[in-house]
Amino acid sequence: MQEETKQIIPSPEPEPSSFRLVATLGLAGFFSGLVLVGAFLYTQPIIAANRARALQQAIFKVLPECTGFKTLELRGGQLVVLEEGAEEPKGGEEPRRIYAGYNEKGQLIGFAIPGEEPGYQDLVVALFGYNPREKVIIGFEVLESKETPGLGDKIMKDQGFHANFESLAVEPAITVVKKGEKKKDNEIEAITGATISSKAVGRLLDKSMAEWRPLIEAYEKKE
Amino acid sequence: MNQPTSIEKSRTAEEFLKGIWKENPVFVAVLGMCPTLAVTNTAINSLAMGLATTFVLFFSSLLVSSLRNVIPKQVRITTFIIIIATFVTVVDFMLAAIVPQVHKELGAFIALIVVNCLILGRQEAFASKHNIKLALADALGMSLGFTFALLCIGVVREILGSGSLFNISLFGAGFEPWVVMIMPPGGFFTLGFLLLFFNWLQKKRKEKIEGDRPVTQYEEAREFL
Numbered sequence: 442m443q444e445e446t447k448q449i450i451p452s453p454e455p456e457p458s459s460f461r462l463v464a465t466l467g468l469a470g471f472f473s474g475l476v477l478v479g480a481f482l483y484t485q486p487i488i489a490a491n492r493a494r495a496l497q498q499a500i501f502k503v504l505p506e507c508t509g510f511k512t513l514e515l516r517g518g519q520l521v522v523l524e525e526g527a528e529e530p531k532g533g534e535e536p537r538r539i540y541a542g543y544n545e546k547g548q549l550i551g552f553a554i555p556g557e558e559p560g561y562q563d564l565v566v567a568l569f570g571y572n573p574r575e576k577v578i579i580g581f582e583v584l585e586s587k588e589t590p591g592l593g594d595k596i597m598k599d600q601g602f603h604a605n606f607e608s609l610a611v612e613p614a615i616t617v618v619k620k621g622e623k624k625k626d627n628e629i630e631a632i633t634g635a636t637i638s639s640k641a642v643g644r645l646l647d648k649s650m651a652e653w654r655p656l657i658e659a660y661e662k663k664e
Numbered sequence: 665m666n667q668p669t670s671i672e673k674s675r676t677a678e679e680f681l682k683g684i685w686k687e688n689p690v691f692v693a694v695l696g697m698c699p700t701l702a703v704t705n706t707a708i709n710s711l712a713m714g715l716a717t718t719f720v721l722f723f724s725s726l727l728v729s730s731l732r733n734v735i736p737k738q739v740r741i742t743t744f745i746i747i748i749a750t751f752v753t754v755v756d757f758m759l760a761a762i763v764p765q766v767h768k769e770l771g772a773f774i775a776l777i778v779v780n781c782l783i784l785g786r787q788e789a790f791a792s793k794h795n796i797k798l799a800l801a802d803a804l805g806m807s808l809g810f811t812f813a814l815l816c817i818g819v820v821r822e823i824l825g826s827g828s829l830f831n832i833s834l835f836g837a838g839f840e841p842w843v844v845m846i847m848p849p850g851g852f853f854t855l856g857f858l859l860l861f862f863n864w865l866q867k868k869r870k871e872k873i874e875g876d877r878p879v880t881q882y883e884e885a886r887e888f889l
Contacts, residue, residue, distance in 0.1 A: 456738075457736040457738065461736060462736055462738055462739050465734070465735060465736055465739055465743060466739055466742055466743065466746070469742075469743050469746045469747065470746060473746050473747070473749070473750040476750050476754065477750060477753055477754070480753070480754045480757045480758070481757060483757075484757040484758060484760065484761040485757075487761035487762075488757070488760045488761050488764070491760070491761065491764045492764075495764065585768070587771065589847065591825065591826075591841065591843035591846050591847060592843065
């Protein structure tokens, strides 16, 4: 009880000096910085490993039969194989990469290509598998999206929608049609109630293909 | 050190229990509505948000209470915010490292724990004025109450909106999920009905207590205070 009565009476203490105020905040900031840097250094390798694992799983998912992959980086207008264990560039622009998938016999079965496109809420980031021999998309996986739960987020797991990407022709261009109206190989059936998200996926595939196809063809010729 | 008297013990217990039920931050005080409405679309997300908030509230209260005589009152809010923001960032890193899937789903709402008024409110109203033991009891009680409330909402929304609980399907393929329940309006509906229910429950209990026996002198005095 005594403690409580004390608080009601204003303390007769003199005002703290300006130095003390600044020092308090300075110290708080300093220790906060120490804790944050410690937590960052400790968790960063784990977070990076998580990301690499998620990417690897996504690559194996969009390229069925894939058992291993090489990372290709865009440098000076052409694709260069990135050696394993190569050091990550620090700072600067994020490197642009695609992944060449190989089967057990070491044959190239296709490329896993990332792409992003504004959806209904935010960027939809996805990875898809492309088979250059038959010029079809053979798998699709959303890596990041904030689409509406229950509607737009069906682009992530709706089986009917994902059936579109078992063999989707990329020529002449990918178009999105209403559910039940798919006639050609290059058409995606949209999800009912999620037309905007479905169209975003269509644009994503189309744009990425337009960008990467010439590079992939050049790379294959060189190989 | 003196042995804690029974009054002290009961005070600690009281500070702990009040947050869970009598002064539940969500159902009674209606604090921290942003995460309450935004991330309770599944039970897992609710639980993760509740635990993250518990971590932040517990350690912030510990620090604020132990430094309460050192921090000048002119800069106390700024200092509290620095302390809270530090723990929130730590939680953000930890969730990304340990449960990346949950971290991805909670997205920006983890960082927004910084501005959860429940946390700053407890520092300003309680931890900065009481000893460590009481502050921790208060922090634990409040955060358990918050987690409990989030789980209540999350469980209802996931069962109705996705037909599952903790990602385990409950009704099979024949169930048509009420999509609205996992969208923002579902959050308001569920919270509204739960508030109604808890208010009704409290009213019932009050009526029962008042009907059962006359008000004691002690209760009268407490009411007065």
